Amino acid sequence: MTTRQATRFPRTSTIDAVARGVDEYRARHGIDVNGPVSLGPLDAYLLHLVQEFTPRPFSIIDQAAWTTEGASAAVSLANGSAARIIIPSQPTTRGTSRETMIEDLVTFAADWGTGLHTPKTRLEGSEARWPEVLESVPTRESALLVMSSCDEMDALVAALEAHPRHAAVVLNLGRFGACRSLRDLLIGCREGGRCRPRLFRELAPGLQSSGVALIAAGDHAFAPLIVERIGHLFNTNHDFLSLVRDASLYHVERGTVVLAHREVSELEAKNQDMKNWIAELEKHQKGLNRRIEELMEESARARSDRHAAEAALHHECTRGLGRTLVLQTGRRLASFGRRNRVWLAPPGGLRDRLAKALMRRQRALRGKSGPSPLAA
Amino acid sequence: MGQDGITIAIPNWNHEAFLPRSIQSGLEAVACCRDRGIEAEVLVIDDGSRDGSLGLLRTLEALYADRGLRVHRQEKNGGLAAARNAALLMARQRHIVLMDADNEIIPDNLHLFHQAIRETGAAGAYGNLLIRKAGHDVAWRICSNESIQAKIFDMNYVDAFAIFDRLQLLDVGGYSNALPAWEDWEMWLHLACSGRAIVFVPLAFGYYYELPNSMIRSHDGAETHLARCQRMFNQVGARADAPLNACLMRYFPGVGLL
Numbered sequence: 251m252t253t254r255q256a257t258r259f260p261r262t263s264t265i266d267a268v269a270r271g272v273d274e275y276r277a278r279h280g281i282d283v284n285g286p287v288s289l290g291p292l293d294a295y296l297l298h299l300v301q302e303f304t305p306r307p308f309s310i311i312d313q314a315a316w317t318t319e320g321a322s323a324a325v326s327l328a329n330g331s332a333a334r335i336i337i338p339s340q341p342t343t344r345g346t347s348r349e350t351m352i353e354d355l356v357t358f359a360a361d362w363g364t365g366l367h368t369p370k371t372r373l374e375g376s377e378a379r380w381p382e383v384l385e386s387v388p389t390r391e392s393a394l395l396v397m398s399s400c401d402e403m404d405a406l407v408a409a410l411e412a413h414p415r416h417a418a419v420v421l422n423l424g425r426f427g428a429c430r431s432l433r434d435l436l437i438g439c440r441e442g443g444r445c446r447p448r449l450f451r452e453l454a455p456g457l458q459s460s461g462v463a464l465i466a467a468g469d470h471a472f473a474p475l476i477v478e479r480i481g482h483l484f485n486t487n488h489d490f491l492s493l494v495r496d497a498s499l500y501h502v503e504r505g506t507v508v509l510a511h512r513e514v515s516e517l518e519a520k521n522q523d524m525k526n527w528i529a530e531l532e533k534h535q536k537g538l539n540r541r542i543e544e545l546m547e548e549s550a551r552a553r554s555d556r557h558a559a560e561a562a563l564h565h566e567c568t569r570g571l572g573r574t575l576v577l578q579t580g581r582r583l584a585s586f587g588r589r590n591r592v593w594l595a596p597p598g599g600l601r602d603r604l605a606k607a608l609m610r611r612q613r614a615l616r617g618k619s620g621p622s623p624l625a626a
Numbered sequence: 627m628g629q630d631g632i633t634i635a636i637p638n639w640n641h642e643a644f645l646p647r648s649i650q651s652g653l654e655a656v657a658c659c660r661d662r663g664i665e666a667e668v669l670v671i672d673d674g675s676r677d678g679s680l681g682l683l684r685t686l687e688a689l690y691a692d693r694g695l696r697v698h699r700q701e702k703n704g705g706l707a708a709a710r711n712a713a714l715l716m717a718r719q720r721h722i723v724l725m726d727a728d729n730e731i732i733p734d735n736l737h738l739f740h741q742a743i744r745e746t747g748a749a750g751a752y753g754n755l756l757i758r759k760a761g762h763d764v765a766w767r768i769c770s771n772e773s774i775q776a777k778i779f780d781m782n783y784v785d786a787f788a789i790f791d792r793l794q795l796l797d798v799g800g801y802s803n804a805l806p807a808w809e810d811w812e813m814w815l816h817l818a819c820s821g822r823a824i825v826f827v828p829l830a831f832g833y834y835y836e837l838p839n840s841m842i843r844s845h846d847g848a849e850t851h852l853a854r855c856q857r858m859f860n861q862v863g864a865r866a867d868a869p870l871n872a873c874l875m876r877y878f879p880g881v882g883l884l
Contacts, residue, residue: 256793257715259800478747479797486821487869496869 260302261329262483265295268325275324278361279354287317287398287422294325296450296462296480297396300419301326303476307333307391313380314398314421316340320351322396322421327359327371333391334372338380348375381409384416392471398422399431399461407438410445410465417466417473423449424461435465444468448477454484631665632656632740632789634723634731635713637706638670640677641727644835645670648727649686649695651832655733656694662737667694671713674703707801707809714792714800722792729787730833739789741879742827748875749795749822750814752788753831760837769834773826774818774872779860786810787832794822804858805851815859817872824872827879 269291275281289297301310310332315323326335337348352375359373376383380395387393395418397406406418423432439445444467451460466473569577587594587605595601634652638645652668659666670683680699687697698716700709710724721740725731735753743751756765770784778784786809795801795813798820805812817824859865876884 256720256796259711259715259796262797475793479793482794482797482822487819487871488821492869 260479262302263295263298265291268295268298268328271328272321272324275321275354275358276319278358279320281319281321286400287314289318289321289325289421290459290461292457292460293421293462294321296457296460297322297325297419297421298329299480299483300464300476301329301331301394303472303479304331304394304417305392305472306331309333309387309391309393310335310396311380311383311387311393312337312396313401314396315351317398317400318421320355322398323351323355323373324358326396327355327373330371332371332394334374336374336376336383338376338378338383381405384409384413387413387416392416394419396421399424399429401431403431403434404438406465407435407443407445410467411443414444414467414470417464417470420447420463420465422461423463435463439465448473450477450480453477453481455490456484629665629719630721630744631667631719632659632721632723632736633713633717633719633792634666634668634725634736635710635717636668636670636725636727637673637709637713638675638679638683638727639673639703639706639709640675640679642675642677642679642682644728645679645682645686647730648725649690651730651733652725653690653693653695655731655736658733659737659740660694664737664740665719667696667718669713669717670695670697671709671716672697672699673705673709674700705803705806707803710786710809711800714795717792720791720793721789722795723789724786725832726787728835728837730835731787732830732832735829735831736789738829738879739827739831742825742877743789743791745879746823746825746875746877746883748791748825749798749817750788750790751825751827751877752784753827753829755785755787755832755834756830757834757836760835765833770826770831771828773874773876774814774824774870775874776866776870778814778818779856779865782808782811782814784810784814785834786813787834798822805855807848808851808855812855812858815855818870819859821871823875825875825877827877828884829878 272289272291272294308331310323310326312323312326312335315321315337323335323337326332337352340348352373355373359371378386380397384393384395393413393416395406395409395416397418397420399420399422401420403420406420410416410418420431420435423429423435426432435447439447445465446468447463447465449460449463450457464473464477566574591605595605632655634655636645636648636652649668649670656666656668670687672679672683683697683699687695696716698712700712704712713722713724721743723731723736739751739753742748752770754771755769757767757769758765770787772783774784794817798816801809802812802816803809814824878884
């Protein structure tokens with residue numbers, strides 16, 4: 251397999267940059283974008299890449315120019331890799347004549363092409379049909395046929411089998427089971443034959459809407475390499491399944507986080523309830539503690555009163571008989587005097603004053619020696 | 627004509643003293659490959675040297691052209707990235723080894739790296755480098771001895787001394803001079819971020835010589851470029867969790883992915 255094409259950095263460009271050229275061409279010449287074969291932006295870009303990766307020198311035989319209304323030739327002219335672009339005779343009489351199409355394309359190349367590169371591609375028309383043009387390509391050159399699904403696939407495969415150094419790009423292939431041209435192509439590239447079709451939509455998920463195929467011999471010098479390089483350009487670290495997986499896992503994790511937050515909120519609410527209950531208990535406990543302290547103080551007071559009463563009783567019980575008799579009589583006399591003091595010692599009288607002086611004296615003495623023995 | 631062989635590219639800038647060693651190891655590697663039916667060549671890209679390298683290369687090319695030695699001269703010094711890009715464009719074979727002029731390749735292992743890169747379809751395959759100090763013939767440590775992992779976005783541990791699929795390097799735009807002295811790191815990160823495969827083969831690939839006044843150590847603003855590289859490729863630290871086709875690819879020819 252040759253890598254002679256790798257003598258300069260490829261102009262991989264972008265889909266939009268290539269598509270703009272096609273749109274410009276269509277707009278300038280009033281070409282209906284919905285012609286027999288509509289060359290979409292992705293397919294135009296793939297056509298550009300195939301030419302970019304094809305070793306030079308090569309020629310393009312653009313049969314698809316008829317069905318794409320010249321759009322495929324516009325892509326090739328803007329790319330400028332081919333030494334020449336040959337538009338063969340049209341299979342049936344269609345609206346646009348070859349001369350008019352070539353004139354439009356030359357004008358386009360002059361205006362648009364020079365903005366991208368120095369145009370070195372010759373644009374030619376041929377009265378011959380494309381199989382004859384293919385046979386006339388010099389042996390030192392290779393040719394790239396550009397065909398569309400409207401062209402004869404049987405003839406294409408037969409031509410490539412006869413001239414295996416050439417390759418073909420087929421545009422506008424539909425889905426399996428819905429496209430007759432694809433069916434014919436697969437039948438033509440049968441087991442044991444030399445030709446192999448390589449559909450670009452099978453290379454990467456990003457190319458799934460492509461209708462372009464590269465047809466060449468299985469041992470072609472550079473066709474497999476072109477497909478491989480284009481495949482690399484459209485494969486990244488991300489593939490659809492891993493993107494879906496990551497998105498699904500993200501949603502699962504997000505849902506898990508939401509659930510966890512909900513559980514945390516519920517637990518926090520329960521925690522708050524517990525705290526409130528504990529605060530209530532603590533308040534109740536403080537009340538109980540206060541009551542306990544009061545009861546203990548009362549108990550202590552009662553205990554001291556009991557001790558005093560026991561001491562007095564003990565003192566009474568251990569005092570002598572004589573003293574007891576004197577004290578008992580004295581207490582009775584004092585009690586009689588207190589009850590009848592109104593007539594015994596009228597207020598303000600001499601007996602009253604004398605009694606009060608005696609009591610004052612007694613109080614003073616009691617303060618030094620303790621309570622009065624007459625107190626009952 | 628098949629062009630699935632190996633080009634050993636040696637960018638040279640004023641390394642006349644080391645050219646004979648690197649070229650000799652390259653020619654021995656070419657001979658080993660040719661013995662195994664692998665077409666190979668040595669391509670020296672002289673990047674505007676002024677130290678007498680050109681005269682030496684002219685003589686060597688005259689003597690060893692039949693053994694696969696070719697020399698290309700850049701009239702003006704364009705830097706390492708430009709020299710490597712010139713090597714990518716001038717090489718005749720699909721796979722290219724980028725060897726600095728002061729390093730040495732181990733001839734007997736090159737065909738295994740070639741087999742690994744072909745079988746995996748990787749953009750680059752690298753192996754262990756045995757590090758020697760100038761004037762010594764015994765390695766004192768080893769580098770490039772781990773597969774690509776997310777930590778490559780924090781620091782470079784893979785040297786540019788490896789074998790590459792030059793078509794994949796051309797398709798991603800070649801080497802960039804946006805990060806002087808860090809061109810090889812920038813290329814590894816660029817390949818990894820572009821979804822290309824990078825495979826580690828647990829074999830010794832060559833000898834890496836540490837010289838005084840080496841480019842990375844003497845480069846002004848290395849810290850700035852380091853921060854810039856991290857900002858370019860891993861500004862928000864997302865690479866640790868992002869998918870990476872090149873991650874943990876270890877391969878041994880005849881065994882497969884490890």
